[in-house]
Amino acid sequence: MVTMADKDKSAKPEWAKFPLPVIGGLRGARSEIYKDLGRQVIEIELAGLKQMLERIDDEFVRACRKLQVKGKVIVMGVGKSGHVANKIAATMASTGTPAFFVHPAEAAHGDLGMVARDDVVLALSNSGKTPELLTLLPAIKAKKITLIAMTGNPESRLAKEADVHVNVAVDQEACPLELAPTTSTTAALAMGDALAVAIMRHKEFTEQGFATSHPGGALGKRLLLNVAALMHSGEQVPSVPGGATLKDALLEMTRKGLGMTAVVDAGSRLLGIFTDGDLRRALDGDVNLKTTKIDGVMTREPKTAREDVMATAALALMKEHKISALVVVDDDRRVVGALTMHDLLRAGLD
Numbered sequence: 001m002v003t004m005a006d007k008d009k010s011a012k013p014e015w016a017k018f019p020l021p022v023i024g025g026l027r028g029a030r031s032e033i034y035k036d037l038g039r040q041v042i043e044i045e046l047a048g049l050k051q052m053l054e055r056i057d058d059e060f061v062r063a064c065r066k067l068q069v070k071g072k073v074i075v076m077g078v079g080k081s082g083h084v085a086n087k088i089a090a091t092m093a094s095t096g097t098p099a100f101f102v103h104p105a106e107a108a109h110g111d112l113g114m115v116a117r118d119d120v121v122l123a124l125s126n127s128g129k130t131p132e133l134l135t136l137l138p139a140i141k142a143k144k145i146t147l148i149a150m151t152g153n154p155e156s157r158l159a160k161e162a163d164v165h166v167n168v169a170v171d172q173e174a175c176p177l178e179l180a181p182t183t184s185t186t187a188a189l190a191m192g193d194a195l196a197v198a199i200m201r202h203k204e205f206t207e208q209g210f211a212t213s214h215p216g217g218a219l220g221k222r223l224l225l226n227v228a229a230l231m232h233s234g235e236q237v238p239s240v241p242g243g244a245t246l247k248d249a250l251l252e253m254t255r256k257g258l259g260m261t262a263v264v265d266a267g268s269r270l271l272g273i274f275t276d277g278d279l280r281r282a283l284d285g286d287v288n289l290k291t292t293k294i295d296g297v298m299t300r301e302p303k304t305a306r307e308d309v310m311a312t313a314a315l316a317l318m319k320e321h322k323i324s325a326l327v328v329v330d331d332d333r334r335v336v337g338a339l340t341m342h343d344l345l346r347a348g349l350d
Helices: 031-054 058-067 080-094 104-108 137-142 157-161 183-202 207-213 218-224 246-256 276-283 311-321 341-346
Strands: 073-076 099-101 120-125 146-151 164-167 239-241 260-264 270-275 325-329 335-340
Touching (some): 031 183, 058 120, 058 146, 058 164, 058 183, 137 157, 146 157, 146 183, 157 164, 239 246, 260 325, 270 276, 270 325, 311 325, 335 341
Parallel strands (some): 146 164
Antiparallel strands (some): 260 270
16 A cells, blocks of 8 residues: 555645636636635545545454543544544543543653553554654553554554554545645544444443533433422422412512412412413403402412423423423422423523
8 A cells, every 4th residue: 555655745746736827916716726626635535534444453443442441541642633632532531431631741741640550541643753652652661551552654663562553544645745634633533433432332322321421511401400400499489378369379479480379288289370371361350369269260280390300301391281380299299399481491401
């Protein structure tokens, strides 16, 4: 296979074959030329990615097995490889493999102390000759830490001294000068994704586990937030006893500001609910604020929720029945909280 090192660097790069017309005294290019140049980059990088299919070999399998450790995966790299390493560490961490990025220069000045015997170091270097990584090799071996190297040079010192070498060599960089890491970083990033996802699937990492790693995301909120986390409780819950007047209920609704009040018996068990909608319907009839009893205008057997129900289920119940609030009750129908549509929207659920 022809590698970049074998190529004639004096050969005219492909991009130079496109003449750039002079417009208004300045070098410019028609939109078609930019499109052609852009397509060339994508085609070159696609070719590099296809080469990675050949690299899913026994060494890839060994790397996957080594990465499933009791400890952590410490991913290292410098420059563009460092940016890729950072992303690989983040992907692993979010898919069930404890991982974080450590800069090799910082590791050489003390941070290597955070790497323990049960950890694995995943080192990225396209050339396999990055000085900052090579400096760490004696210390990594002395600590008996497993080293996985991901390089584009199987003959490099880093590749040869690693316990496992994952080959990410590509034939051509998309950079026409063969200088800026382009195809090589794309290939390394894809290989990092392949490692992370293969381990994730093998460990049967679940949607629940993903949510635990992403509590602030939409999935995390959907799978982790329950009614107890969002409901109003204690003195915040509007409630009046059965037999209270319509005036009492309105005053309680005004004080608590939830647009509703629960109606309870002497044991705090739910008898019904009175909402803004019930008030509008009551005012259409013959009512007196001071004498009309709440029992006659409240909604009996209202929809309720339990504390351990997921917030998304409570939201679905509200939408299905076109209501804006739920009373939260325990197994004995004692009122323990109140939840409104506004609470759910504030939490980012919709």
